Amino acid sequence: MCLRRVEADASPLGADAAALRDIAALLLSPERGPTAEFYALARAVDAPNAPAAWVPLTLAAHGYFMARESLFAEALEQMQRVAAGLDGYWSDWADMIRAFVHMRLGGVESGWEYLERVRPDDRHALCPFREIAALRLRLNDLPGAEAAIAECELVGDRHVPRSRMAIQWLRAAIELRRGRIAESDIHADVALITMTRNDTTGPMYFPPLDDIRSLVARARARGTAIPLLDRVAALDDRSRLVKTFVALTARERDVLSLLCAGASSDQIADELVLSRNTIKTHLRRVYSKLGASSAQEAVRIARWMGLTV
Incomplete structure (x- = not known):
């Protein structure tokens, strides 16, 4: 609503006002959804034409949109480029984006570290x-x-x-x-x-x-x-x-619970009355869903995330 009011009034800021209006619209566009709208605005806001103080923010907005579109590698590269130019609220916003990307790539530990920095x-x-x-x-x-x-x-x-x-x-x-x-x-x-x-x-x-x-x-x-x-x-x-991310099944939660309690694969199989091969399959799926590569890492991630297992 504020953006519409600004667009309706003449501004003494001239070209800077137009650039700032475009930046505001750019920040809103991922919420509205259409990809075409975002890229049209991104071209209009092209960093060399934006007020210098806002360049890191426009680039960060592009990184946010990349993350929303599952272009995770590109989003991380973009956030790395602009990190030094953001502070305060916008630095926290960048950390939220990084956490969002890391966790969706399976990097629960690194994503958690970014989340802990957000105030x-x-x-x-x-x-x-x-x-x-x-x-x-x-x-x-x-x-x-x-x-x-x-x-x-x-x-x-x-x-x-x-x-x-x-x-x-x-x-x-x-x-x-x-x-x-x-x-x-x-x-x-x-x-x-x-x-x-x-x-x-x-x-x-x-x-x-x-x-x-x-x-x-x-x-x-x-x-x-x-x-x-x-x-x-x-x-x-x-x-x-x-x-x-897909949910753990009830059986996978049982396996993770026993794993966190210190049970070995053989002990888990005996406790759940399942074959060793079945337990290995469940463990592979648990590791995949948690973004872990070993039993030790799966337990650590589950505890860091405060999972009720």
């Missing part, structure tokens, strides 16, 4: 707990996901809208998995109404894609008439990153 302010404009809750939800750790957003829910309406939308959407997914359907529907409707008012699909990137589909299907079935729902189908094409 949520009183209104949680940057909210690392959203990302932590999303990761735990993808690993089917519902108590862990709930614990991650507990502090956010205490912030309540002081949250900036984007953080509040993400927390509502995550809460809807958690309640859906718990079978608390009425509570899930309420949280989903609040999130969808607020996202429509703010013209953003960004918070939908947090829960796993299967949860998104279920929440949207329920919204349609109960007659929620929100134009935003018509844009959700595009998430299947644009959200490869959402598919990167």
